[in-house]
Amino acid sequence: MSDPGLRDWSAAPRSAEPGRPALAARAAGPPRLALVPPAPAVQDPNRFMPGVEALRGLAAIAVVVCHMWALTTASLFPGWQVVVGLGQWAVNLFFALSGFLLVSAFWTDGPRPSLREFYVRRFLRIAPAYWLSVVVLFLFLADRAVVFSEQGLRQALANLTFTQWLFPTTAGNLNVNGVYWTLSLEVVLYALLPAFAWLIARRPVVSGIGIIGVSVAYRLYVALDGRALEGVFFSSLPGTPEAAMRLFLVRQFPGIVSVMVLGMLLRWWIDHRPPAGPRRLAPGWLLVLLAPSVVLLAWVTLGNDYRQWAVFTSFDLWLGLLLLPALAYASADLAGHPAHWLRALMWLGRRSYGIYLWHFPIILLAFDRGAMFRPADTSWFWVRVAAAAGATVLLGALSFRFVEEPARRWGRRLGARGAPTGQPPLIAWRAAP
Numbered sequence: 001m002s003d004p005g006l007r008d009w010s011a012a013p014r015s016a017e018p019g020r021p022a023l024a025a026r027a028a029g030p031p032r033l034a035l036v037p038p039a040p041a042v043q044d045p046n047r048f049m050p051g052v053e054a055l056r057g058l059a060a061i062a063v064v065v066c067h068m069w070a071l072t073t074a075s076l077f078p079g080w081q082v083v084v085g086l087g088q089w090a091v092n093l094f095f096a097l098s099g100f101l102l103v104s105a106f107w108t109d110g111p112r113p114s115l116r117e118f119y120v121r122r123f124l125r126i127a128p129a130y131w132l133s134v135v136v137l138f139l140f141l142a143d144r145a146v147v148f149s150e151q152g153l154r155q156a157l158a159n160l161t162f163t164q165w166l167f168p169t170t171a172g173n174l175n176v177n178g179v180y181w182t183l184s185l186e187v188v189l190y191a192l193l194p195a196f197a198w199l200i201a202r203r204p205v206v207s208g209i210g211i212i213g214v215s216v217a218y219r220l221y222v223a224l225d226g227r228a229l230e231g232v233f234f235s236s237l238p239g240t241p242e243a244a245m246r247l248f249l250v251r252q253f254p255g256i257v258s259v260m261v262l263g264m265l266l267r268w269w270i271d272h273r274p275p276a277g278p279r280r281l282a283p284g285w286l287l288v289l290l291a292p293s294v295v296l297l298a299w300v301t302l303g304n305d306y307r308q309w310a311v312f313t314s315f316d317l318w319l320g321l322l323l324l325p326a327l328a329y330a331s332a333d334l335a336g337h338p339a340h341w342l343r344a345l346m347w348l349g350r351r352s353y354g355i356y357l358w359h360f361p362i363i364l365l366a367f368d369r370g371a372m373f374r375p376a377d378t379s380w381f382w383v384r385v386a387a388a389a390g391a392t393v394l395l396g397a398l399s400f401r402f403v404e405e406p407a408r409r410w411g412r413r414l415g416a417r418g419a420p421t422g423q424p425p426l427i428a429w430r431a432a433p
Contacts, residue, residue, distance in 0.1 A: 050338055051286070052097065052101070052327070053345070053346045055093060055097065057344070057349035058345060059089075059352065062086040062090040062093075063087050063356060065086055066084060067359060068385060070084060071369065072376045073378055081301055088297070091182055093323055094356075095185070095189075095263070095320075096327060098186060099264040100264065102122075102189075102193055103193060103263075103267055103268075106198070107200075115194060116415065118194070118415070123411070124407045126186065128407040130180075130357060131160065133361075134159045138152070138176065141361055142175070142371050155170050155173070158170035159173065163184060164181065165182075165184035179359075188253045189257075196211070197264070208264070211257060211261045212262070214254065216314065216317060218250075220309065222246055223309035230246075242306075259319070259320035263320075278332065278335035279334075281330065289329050296319055299311060302315075303315025350400060353404060354395060354398070354403075354404065355393065357399065362392050363388050366384045
């Protein structure tokens with residue numbers, strides 16, 4: 001399967017992802033919503049970064065490996081903590097990438113999206129493929145008696161409105177897909193991203209430390225004295241284990257936002273430093289830069305145990321910090337044609353959203369677990385592993401080709417429609433003194 005964007009690759013730096021309109025072509029038109037003062041040194045936020053796309057591919061592989069182990073044998077071996085932690089590693093990388101990739105459009109001196117365009121495009125980027133997976137899995141994998149009940153109706157409404165992770169009664173997603181919880185947090189990020197961009201643009205260090213400090217303080221409160229929150233969230237679910245309640249609470253948006261903000265701060269630094277020349281990315285260097293974050297996973301069980309309050313409070317923050325060097329390295333413009341390893345990871349990265357959405361239920365089906373009700377059938381183990389991996393990549397590619405890309409193109413057209421013509425910007429912030 002070929003990728004036109006990769007086939008037409010040019011070594012020269014680009015202002016947009018191959019196959020998408022160039023920045024100059026989009027520059028014409030009326031002034032757009034100015035959320036933050038322009039900075040003359042800001043680099044083009046729309047430039048395509050092959051290494052960052054490759055990191056997405058690595059994150060997709062990591063989360064599949066983690067769930068392939070956790071949903072099948074889950075047998076213990078030396079270093080098993082690293083494997084079980086790969087899912088958390090991948091989710092933190094995805095969150096850091098979201099902050100890194102989305103925030104820069106609000107402080108460039110080039111064309112910026114209006115708020116309407118930003119929200120339309122973000123919604124159509126994630127909602128169609130996600131809704132399709134929800135409908136298919138609820139109808140064909142979940143327990144029919146539960147789906148067509150009051151509980152099923154509440155669950156369907158929560159998933160369709162991206163609020164499933166806000167309430168423990170709907171966080172289980174009818175046991176058909178354990179990764180939907182992150183979509184709730186992504187939507188909250190989209191809602192708050194313009195405010196974060198404005199704060200970081202005016203006072204990057206103070207704002208970044210302030211937001212991260214609030215996040216760490218929230219996690220510390222959950223670790224040391226979370227019973228008040230437990231009463232609010234879990235009053236209708238008596239008997240829920242204490243560890244599960246604290247882990248649910250710490251993975252709400254206030255506990256996760258620090259990783260997203262780290263990505264934003266790194267993007268601010270990259271966009272405002274003197275532009276670096278293109279370089280050839282080396283897999284060895286990328287793996288070396290990622291190694292400390294992977295080694296940290298040896299303590300992932302402590303990081304998810306509220307009784308180990310110091311590690312519980314800071315684990316995701318340290319994980320995010322250790323991911324930043326690799327993200328900074330991967331953000332460089334590419335010199336020459338991408339190597340085969342990079343092309344493969346880029347291909348996976350472009351399809352990582354579909355892979356992320358479908359891998360969990362495919363593993364359940366491949367190992368005959370249904371909606372997680374039965375133990376895994378491990379006969380012909382490696383055949384099942386290969387079948388699950390192949391089906392995951394296939395469905396990810398089909399989702400990208402027939403759902404995500406058409407919805408993204410529609411979002412670009414719909415977001416640009418209705419933009420004011422010949423009028424000054426709606427909001428213009430004065431430059432910070």
